[in-house]
Amino acid sequence: xxxxxxxxxxxxxxxxxxxxxxxxxxxxxxxxxxxxxxxxxxxxxxxxxxxxxxxxxxxxxxxxxxxxxxxxxxxxxxxxxxxxxxxxxxxxxxxxxxxxxxxxxxxxxxxxxxxxxxxxxxxxxxxxxxxxxxxxxxxxxxxxxxxxxxxxxxxxxxxxxxxxxxxxxxxxxxxxxxxxxxxxxxxxxxxxxxxxxxxxxxxxxxxxxxxxxxxxxxxxxxxxxxxxxxxxxxxxxxxxxxxxxxxxxxxxxxxxxxxxxxxxxxxxxxxxxxxxxxxxxxxxxxxxx
Numbered sequence: 001x002x003x004x005x006x007x008x009x010x011x012x013x014x015x016x017x018x019x020x021x022x023x024x025x026x027x028x029x030x031x032x033x034x035x036x037x038x039x040x041x042x043x044x045x046x047x048x049x050x051x052x053x054x055x056x057x058x059x060x061x062x063x064x065x066x067x068x069x070x071x072x073x074x075x076x077x078x079x080x081x082x083x084x085x086x087x088x089x090x091x092x093x094x095x096x097x098x099x100x101x102x103x104x105x106x107x108x109x110x111x112x113x114x115x116x117x118x119x120x121x122x123x124x125x126x127x128x129x130x131x132x133x134x135x136x137x138x139x140x141x142x143x144x145x146x147x148x149x150x151x152x153x154x155x156x157x158x159x160x161x162x163x164x165x166x167x168x169x170x171x172x173x174x175x176x177x178x179x180x181x182x183x184x185x186x187x188x189x190x191x192x193x194x195x196x197x198x199x200x201x202x203x204x205x206x207x208x209x210x211x212x213x214x215x216x217x218x219x220x221x222x223x224x225x226x227x228x229x230x231x232x233x234x235x236x237x238x239x240x241x242x243x244x245x246x247x248x249x250x251x252x253x254x255x256x257x258x259x260x261x262x263x264x265x266x267x268x269x270x271x272x273x274x275x276x277x278x279x280x281x282x283x284x285x286x287x288x289x
Contacts, residue, residue: 047196115165
């Protein structure tokens with residue numbers, strides 16, 4: 001209190017270092033350290049495609065590719081998602097545009113916040129999906145976390161479906177999705193409009209999986225030469241696909257912020273040493289008296 005400038009300098013130096021480390025560590029923990037909310041997340045892969053001649057592609061796959069990949073020896077299950085946006089209406093007449101995905105049978109292998117996941121009978125329809133799971137976010141914003149939302153009809157402008165469950169709060173795959181529909185995919189579907197996901201046998205290496213997918217793709221080319229010729233399947237671990245090229249950048253930022261904190265601590269130590277030297281005469285007089 002007698003030397004506010006000294007106190008503010010020391011506290012401010014430490015605050016900058018601690019704040020930087022905390023902020024960067026929060027990002028590193030959320031994207032690199034914290035495991036995904038699935039059982040054995042290291043066995044989950046994203047399935048994409050590339051063109052053999054080097055041309056650019058969105059990476060999305062045809063549902064036929066995903067169904068073929070499900071037959072690879074090391075693949076336990078495979079799933080595909082297609083997405084679109086549509087308007088939904090709440091009971092009070094409010095409308096909201098949401099991101100929706102049509103999914104296969106293997107996505108929701110986790111406990112729901114309310115209701116249940118998809119069952120095999122949810123996929124037995126002829127034209128439009130009949131079962132839907134909504135996000136925790138949509139449940140809160142449009143339904144006020146009504147516990148009786150399960151069993152209600154989701155009123156949408158394309159088609160209506162029965163809400164069978166509410167996804168847990170931490171589930172956000174693909175990102176910002178609000179509605180998932182149960183949909184049966186055509187095993188001969190040739191449109192490249194799906195995101196593919198695979199779960200493999202524990203211990204399967206990326207190299208082995210790549211070899212198996214290469215063999216799988218040869219079979220798809222024979223069945224669907226017009227849509228599959230000149231393409232190859234690529235499997236990337238789900239966590240790596242989410243983080244992408246950010247992992248080394250985040251680690252470098254974390255190391256830099258930690259170094260900043262160390263430098264801040266060293267500066268504060270220097271300030272205290274300088275203050276001690278400045279008070280040498282005062283301390284000597286006080287000691288002599």
